[in-house]
Amino acid sequence: MTTPAATDTTKAKSLKDTLNLPQTQFSMRANAAQKEPECQQQWEKASVYAQAQARRAHSDKGFYTLHDGPPYLSAPTIHIGHALNKILKDFVTRYQYQRGFASPYVPGYDGHGLPIENAVVKSLKGGRHSVTPAELRKLCRDFGAKNEAGQRSQFERLGVWGNWEQPYRTTDAAFEAEQIRVFGQLYANGYVYRGLKPVYWCSHCETALADAEVEYDTHTSDSIYVAFKVLEPPVATSSVDQDLRNVLKTWDETSFVIWTTTPWTLPANLALCFNWEIDYGIYQTTAHGKLVLAVDLVKDFSEKTGIECSLLKTFRAKTLESAVINHPFLDRKSAFLFGDHVTTDAGTGVVHTAPGHGMDDYLVCLNHDHEHPNSKLGILSPLNNKGVFNDDCGVPELVGIHYSKANDVVIDILKQKNALLGHQKFEHSYPHCWRCHNPVIYRATDQWFVSMDNNALRKEAMTAIDTVQWIPERGKTRISTMVSNRTDWCISRQRVWGVPIPMLYDAATGDVVFDADVIAHIANLFEVHTSDIWWGWSTDQLLDGLPAEVKTRIGLPARTLVQEMDIMDVWFDSGITHTAVVNARKEELGGLPVALYLEGSDQHRGWFQSSLLTSVMHNGKAPYQRVLTHGFVLDGNGRKMSKSVGNVVDPNKIMSQYGADVLRLWVASVDYTNDVRISDTIISQMVEAYKKIRNTLRFLMSNLYDFDPAQHSVATDRLDLLDRYTLHRLAEVTSTLTEAFDTFAFHKYVPTLQNFCVVDLSQLYLDVTKDILYTYPANHPERRATQTVLFTLLKTLVPMLVPVLPHLAEDIWQHLPEHQRWSDATSGVLLDGPQAKPVLNVNDQEHFRELLELKESVNSLLEVCRKGGQIGSPSETSVWIQALHPEKVSEVEKRLMKKLLLVSDLVYSQNGPPAAVLASQNEELYVLPAAGTKCPRCWKHIDFDASTSDSHPCEAVVSKADLLAAVEVSA
RNA sequence: GGGCCAUUAGCUCAGUUGGCUAGAGCGCACCCCUGAUAAGGGUGAGGUCCGGUGUUCAAGUCACCGAUGGCCCA
Secondary structure (H helix, E strand, O other): OOOOOHHHHHHHHHHHHHOOOOOOOOOOOOHHHHHHHHHHHHHHHHHHHHHHHOOOOOOOOOOOOOOOOOOOOOOOOOOOHHHHHHHHHHHHHHHHHHHOOOOOOOEEEEOOOOOHHHHHHHHHOOOOOHOOOOOOHHHHHHHHHHEEEEEEEHHHHOOOOOOOOEEEEEOOOOHHHHHHHHHHHHHHOOOEEEEEEEEEEEOOOOEEEOOOHEEEEEEEEEEEHHHEEEEEEEOOOOOOHHHHHHOOOOHHHEEEEEEEHHHHHHHHHEEEEOOOOOOEEEEEEEOOOEEEEHHHHHHHHHHHHHOOOOOEEEHHHHHHHHOEEEEOOOOOEEEEOOOOOOOOOOOOOEEEEEEOHHHHHHHHHHHHHHOOOOOOOHHHOOEEEOOOEOOHOOOHHHHOOHHHHHHHHHHHHHHHHOOOOEEEEEEEEEEEEEOOEEEEEEEEEEEEOOOOHHHHHHHHHHEEEEEEEEEEOOOHHHHHHHHHOOOEEOOOOHHHHHEEOOOOEOOOOOOOEHHHHHHHHHHHHHHOOOOOHHHHOHHOOOOOOHHHHHHHHOOOOOEEEEOOOOOOOOOHHHHHHHHHHOOOHHHHHOOEEEEEEEHHHHHHOHOOOOOOOOHHHHHOOOEHHHHHHOOOEEOOOOEEEOOOOOOOHHHHHHHHHOHHHHHHHHHOOOOOOEEEEOOOOHHHHHHHHHHHHHHHHHHHHHHHOOOHHHHHOOOOHHHOHHHHHHHHHHHHHHHHHHHHHHHOOHHHHHHHHHHHHHHHHHHHHHHHHHHHHHHHHOHHHHHHHHHHHHHHHHHHHHHOOOOOOHHHHHHHHHHOOHHOOOOOOOOOOHHOOOOOOOOHHHHHHHHHHHHHHHHHHHHHHHHHHHHHOOOHHHHEEEEEEEOOOOOHHHHHHHHHHHHHHOOOEEEEEEEOOOOOOOEEEOOEEEEEEOOEEEEOOOOOOOOOOOOOOOOHHHHHOHHHHHHHHHHHHOO
16 A cells, blocks of 8 residues: 555545535625725715615605704714614614615704803813804814714714715704794794793803703702891781780790801892791790791701700791791891792701792792782892892892802801801702803893793693603603603803804893894895804894895884894704704605604603704694613613723724624614613623624525525425424514514514524534535535525525624625625615515424424433543434334434434334444433444445435445545545 | 612523513533534533512512612702
8 A cells, every 4th residue: 555644635635525515705704893994985985875765765665764863062982872872773774774664864963052162162272252252153163073073983983874974963054044943933933931030050151051951969068047037926817826926925036047058149038938737836045036947847956056945836837927027137028938849858947038049939939929919029139140249139248259259258247147046067969060060059040931831832742742652661751750840941041152042132122122034034144154143243234134124123223233142052953953954854854753763861851852842832743753762881780981980881992893793783682771781791792693693694605605596496395394494483583573673672683693593503404404515416406405595594684684784794795696696786785674484384393393302312312422432423323213103204204303413324113222322311212333334425324335326425426436445545 | 868760690681461490592611523613513500580578379570678770850
């Protein structure tokens, strides 16, 4: 024998060349960091999104529009919450496209507002007043544009498709113009009013703040108890109890006790507030005369002030209603009021009431004024925009002093008047400005409001809420509660970076001058020049182009008009996108109401609500048919992410490391109806899932290299039970995922798809059919049948990938030869959704599961043999099944079972096994060493004496003699 | 301080109207294969279902109390 090693290798190699081994150019690894951006460039170059819109331009199904909530342009980078939001949106638009709808997506950006203005002001060396408002606005615009560019590229990197070339911006001229048209109409219809009202006010930023712009933090305040002297006793009525009269004989020594943590608001005190239901007591003290306060709080009072109180008499506040009370240091009466907000949780049960500095105070006084029009209290708010006292405070020492420094002055005065009963420092949760983090105050100022109750807005909004599908359902409760409890919407801000409130005043009287034609005129100017001209042009310039009769109507030129310089709340900007975007781009977006708004759950009080209210006012209905909310992204331990803790997960980092598809797969694995988590562990799990899916698809493709569906497909009724079972499972997966996406249950995607790839394909179908694919003659019916199944799998799975893994779907599509493409789509992401029909009846399913159970039993036995070192692969064994009626097992079934088991032989017999047994179970299932000779080509053990090309397909490819020669050599 | 939501194996999720010896996939451990190979197959170990108290023949599932986390409001 010559150089046996060399001969051996050659022979083996030549036999291997006769196999149909898988072939593909499709790489096993995604190399996503490099390939995804290339893929995205291709999409852009080929205008794939535009192609999608064109394909659905005349769809019978019409529109399924998801209207984008505009992210705020405060930063050039996106965070993981943005990624979750945009990816969920992309699932919807891509899926609905696949279902046949026109599902356009026009991304938006929210560019006005306080945070941007503050950021820009901060960057100015000379501060806010070193530039003109017009200049400041230019800087804000540039700042937003820069951030938009950054956000856009990162959003696109996520693989989100949409009209990125023509997004909408709340800062666009046409948007601004439409916004003041909406405002004008709302004003004309009586929804908008101007009024004095306490609002959260930041004296540092010199602006009113929305509730959403206030955050709570601990703050140490001066906590004081103050005596309010009773000037005149209550008018005696029958209800006044005789004992109490006796107690109250000397009125000049009696005071009501209040508690406050804002001493500086005392100059604005106009009333004291009591609760009907609380028991009050009158107490004798040694140094402070008689004091009146709630019985439940007297102990607390004594502990904090050291003032001993001995009870003289208890009563309800109604008894003293007509008492005349004096302000502790001003020559002014304080009214006696009742309010439900007065409690015995803290304080004294008597509440200092300054309607200019508190919401409850304001409401209770407003109510009083409504009921007593002849003795109105009005509102006193003696601070200017900077929080400095003016003359209205009535205290000369305070004029010119910032409120935060006024407490000491007020406390000194109280001491002088002997009205201070106690003083401590008090730490509590207190509202702060969300931008500058300074404490904020309530301050009554002139503001513009949307009234919740004019024209029954609140009621109409509640009705509209009922017409909407809220996902998850609890969202409905949440927004209903908010809408039914909210106060009037303050829409004015004392800032420059925003859309102006387009109103004019008579310079002499201060009266509002409104005319619809003026608004229309200004809107038209904005449409050309943007709202910048409100600051850049003079009032005369702005009004110059008005028709003569309109000028006359508004009193020009006889009187001088001045502009309102407040801007609108940014929530008003984004709140009217339904009109300024959806309606304005009706051809593209299909008009109102849109199918879906999809945002984080914080938007119940933000965009969902501002959109609802403005839409109800302007359009008479909700702007959306459905609202989907998702939770927040937390770290792996369920904690909020924060820079200081260092647990922030950056989506850009994930994408540069693993690709957008992995990030998207994460989104398709978590239950967004609650808060979701992300961590390295979680991401690496997604990396594994991605690999499995990719590799499974790669296996399908590589084994179809010589398959032409037009020529080689085998009819379903000629497929065996394993084939049909696999197709049946495919249909089940398809319908599960279709239903999941129809109901927005995206988190079913990963488990369903992964389970199918792992269990049904990798472990079962692909493993079992591998030998057939490789070793059978290329045109063998069973091989072509298997390839038919593989092709069906491919054809169904690729569309299934599209909404979640568009880059992978595209990668596959681009690797398919023309004859294997089932669609004329130039891009994989343009494919229609998957279609698959169940092919097995219940009996067949049941029967096949029995076969799988048998396979499991055999596997257990084989494992015993493997662990014992007796065998390696199943082909080294044959299985012997002892059955009562072996003749009832058909040849077809035997063949199928042998295929499933991957063993060299399978025997059904009434008798026990003749040969030495490797392992057995229940005296009916035996594993034996395989008989015959290991075929060097297919590695199964073959009885070459008895074999034919039918029982041993290798012999149809290579002659028995050559096979045996190879056996000799390798032996 | 008030309201709402969540809490099932290391991870992500299933667990219909109370009947479970609590499931899946991944991950992990061990074994095999080397013709899906930076792949593939097999077997297996992991859970006082956040804690407590009730209701019930029976509770992961219902009620109450509490813990932790999250959101909203004050």
